[in-house]
Amino acid sequence: xxxxxxxxxxxxxxxxxxxxxxxxxxxxxxxxxxxxxxxxxxxxxxxxxxxxxxxxxxxxxxxxxxxxxxxxxxxxxxxxxxxxxxxxxxxxxxxxxxxxxxxxxxxxxxxxxxxxxxxxxxxxxxxxxxxxxxxxxxxxxxxxxxxxxxxxxxxxxxxxxxxxxxxxxxxxxxxxxxxxxxxxxxxxxxxxxxxxxxxxxxxxxxxxxxxxxxxxxxxxxxxxxxxxxxxxxxxxxxxxxxxxxxxxxxxxxxxxxxxxxxxxxxxxxxxxxxxxxxxxxxxxxxxxxxxxxxxxxxx
Amino acid sequence: xxxxxxxxxxxxxxxxxxxxxxxxxxxxxxxxxxxxxxxxxxxxxxxxxxxxxxxxxxxxxxxxxxxxxxxxxxxxxxxxxxxxxxxxxxxxxxxxxxxxxxxxxxxxxxxxxxxxxxxxxxxxxxxxxxxxxxxxxxxxxxxxxxxxxxxxxxxxxxxxxxxxxxxxxxxxxxxxxxxxxxxxxxxxxxxxxxxxxxxxxxxxxxxxxxxxxxxxxxxxxxxxxxxxxxxxxxxxxxxxxxxxxxxxxxxxxxxxxxxxxxxxxxxxxxxxxxxxxxxxxxxxxxxxxxxxxxxxxxxxxxxxxxx
Numbered sequence: 001x002x003x004x005x006x007x008x009x010x011x012x013x014x015x016x017x018x019x020x021x022x023x024x025x026x027x028x029x030x031x032x033x034x035x036x037x038x039x040x041x042x043x044x045x046x047x048x049x050x051x052x053x054x055x056x057x058x059x060x061x062x063x064x065x066x067x068x069x070x071x072x073x074x075x076x077x078x079x080x081x082x083x084x085x086x087x088x089x090x091x092x093x094x095x096x097x098x099x100x101x102x103x104x105x106x107x108x109x110x111x112x113x114x115x116x117x118x119x120x121x122x123x124x125x126x127x128x129x130x131x132x133x134x135x136x137x138x139x140x141x142x143x144x145x146x147x148x149x150x151x152x153x154x155x156x157x158x159x160x161x162x163x164x165x166x167x168x169x170x171x172x173x174x175x176x177x178x179x180x181x182x183x184x185x186x187x188x189x190x191x192x193x194x195x196x197x198x199x200x201x202x203x204x205x206x207x208x209x210x211x212x213x214x215x216x217x218x219x220x221x222x223x224x225x226x227x228x229x230x231x232x233x234x235x236x237x238x239x240x241x242x243x244x245x246x247x248x249x250x251x252x253x254x255x256x257x258x259x260x261x262x263x264x265x266x267x268x269x270x271x272x273x274x275x276x277x278x279x280x281x282x283x284x285x286x287x288x289x290x291x292x293x294x295x296x297x298x299x
Numbered sequence: 300x301x302x303x304x305x306x307x308x309x310x311x312x313x314x315x316x317x318x319x320x321x322x323x324x325x326x327x328x329x330x331x332x333x334x335x336x337x338x339x340x341x342x343x344x345x346x347x348x349x350x351x352x353x354x355x356x357x358x359x360x361x362x363x364x365x366x367x368x369x370x371x372x373x374x375x376x377x378x379x380x381x382x383x384x385x386x387x388x389x390x391x392x393x394x395x396x397x398x399x400x401x402x403x404x405x406x407x408x409x410x411x412x413x414x415x416x417x418x419x420x421x422x423x424x425x426x427x428x429x430x431x432x433x434x435x436x437x438x439x440x441x442x443x444x445x446x447x448x449x450x451x452x453x454x455x456x457x458x459x460x461x462x463x464x465x466x467x468x469x470x471x472x473x474x475x476x477x478x479x480x481x482x483x484x485x486x487x488x489x490x491x492x493x494x495x496x497x498x499x500x501x502x503x504x505x506x507x508x509x510x511x512x513x514x515x516x517x518x519x520x521x522x523x524x525x526x527x528x529x530x531x532x533x534x535x536x537x538x539x540x541x542x543x544x545x546x547x548x549x550x551x552x553x554x555x556x557x558x559x560x561x562x563x564x565x566x567x568x569x570x571x572x573x574x575x576x577x578x579x580x581x582x583x584x585x586x587x588x589x590x591x592x593x594x595x596x597x598x599x600x601x602x603x604x605x606x
Contacts, residue, residue, distance in 0.1 A: 037415070040407060048429065076444050119333060120330050123327075124330075131327075135330060146583065148542040148544070149542065152348065156348040156572060173340070176337065243563070244563075252434065268437065280432055283425070287421070
């Protein structure tokens with residue numbers, strides 16, 4: 001159980017079975033208890049949504065005093081709706097650079113981590129080999145270790161080797177903390193997969209590469225995609241590890257953290273809202289895709 | 300295993316032009332890119348960090364840092380503990396508090412969604428996970444704004460005299476723990492939900508027939524079956540909570556400094572690498588011991604099984 005299932009559940013909420021629940025025997029007391037618990041869950045969800053609502057709302061808050069300022073600050077007093085900040089989303093050049101850095105690192109590092117993690121998952125599911133146990137322990141430690149230790153140890157390594165910190169070291173760090181997450185996500189998907197189909201392809205004269213590209217890859221593709229999305233999400237939002245190995249390079253979370261003391265420009269909320277919307281849309285498409293596939297296989 | 304045996308069948312194996320050596324090497328070829336990456340950038344740095352923690356400064360001239368030399372300076376660990384034990388204890392206390400609150404708050408929610416969610420399970424779960432899509436620094440920032448001294452919550456409550464004038468949340472331990480708890484909740488609810496959802500309804504029904512008492516069904520059947528979820532939830536909330544320093548910076552004050560703040564300061568501002576390394580090493584050891592102890596208490600299963 002646990003981390004692999006969890007990682008998968010995180011990106012593929014739609015996979016969770018929604019069947020069963022024959023209503024058990026219910027006494028009136030039991031019914032009140034369930035009803036109360038249902039209300040409680042909804043209140044809890046509302047509480048979790050509060051900061052999201054703040055972010056979205058204040059990306060539309062007008063602030064006449066700041067409109068002409070070179071470094072506008074968000075006003076936390078509500079002064080009416082405006083789309084001005086959305087139009088000037090790139091009005092703070094440093095912040096825009098930071099966002100691009102974050103996006104580039106997230107895309108490149110998640111691709112590399114997905115390839116490495118998928119290969120590890122394939123090796124662990126298909127073969128029994130010496131060293132597999134050690135590899136699993138290393139991956140467990142990598143996932144379980146506090147992020148601050150990952151960042152601190154990598155920084156100590158770079159200090160000892162006297163390597164300059166920057167975009168490349170951030171990329172190295174992000175691949176490092178994502179490989180294990182991708183591997184457990186993909187492995188969870190591979191668990192029920194049968195080697196026999198691939199062997200059938202090879203018996204029909206497909207060479208190993210063809211068999212892999214045309215048979216295995218399409219079968220495990222949803223798992224790979226889930227792993228990639230998880231890696232992307234972890235990368236674009238990473239603060240702690242990045243802060244240690246970034247040197248003078250700034251990513252989006254680092255910029256926001258640095259601006260907390262001096263005042264946040266509304267553009268931060270605009271970009272935050274945009275990232276949020278994009279993430280939700282991708283997750284929904286993923287969920288709907290799973291539903292559609294399930295309907296097709298049911299038909 | 301059946302498939303592996305068949306692949307080894309001499310006729311099939313010969314037809315596939317695969318040598319034994321190639322088969323033996325294949326898994327190593329597959330793991331080498333990722334395995335090497337983890338080895339070089341995760342395993343080796345752990346050792347360089349340990350090495351760095353045993354170094355002492357080369358005589359510094361004024362403000363210029365002349366670097367460090369390896370001297371087996373084990374006393375570094377004693378110094379680190381005696382100087383920063385307050386922050387260590389505080390971080391462990393905050394982490395424990397956050398984990399317990401997340402479990403108590405999250406368990407009923409996971410339970411209800413798993414057993415009473417019906418066909419809306421997916422929607423509830425999706426809503427619970429929405430905070431993941433918002434940058435974590437922005438979430439803390441939103442709480443800072445909400446809980447600020449004259450903000451919408453406190454300002455309003457003071458105006459209607461529900462709170463004494465000058466009541467503060469920002470800067471207190473409560474604000475820091477509330478911020479970390481907010482970030483931890485989805486990480487706690489999700490594994491709890493996964494373990495509860497796996498429970499076969501017929502097992503619960505059998506228990507209802509045998510015990511008939513709702514409380515006993517819960518304590519003797521449902522709760523024990525959800526223990527793996529509790530362990531995963533603990534791992535995903537306690538460890539990040541103890542190492543957190545973003546919430547302490549944004550929501551806390553001078554009295555809420557956590558060990559993460561110290562490590563970050565020593566590494567990035569003070570550049571006292573030996574001290575910072577020793578602190579990180581102690582933090583990781585304490586957490587690992589905690590994880591293993593917790594796994595032992597919860598069950599006899601090997602810790603690797605949870606990966």
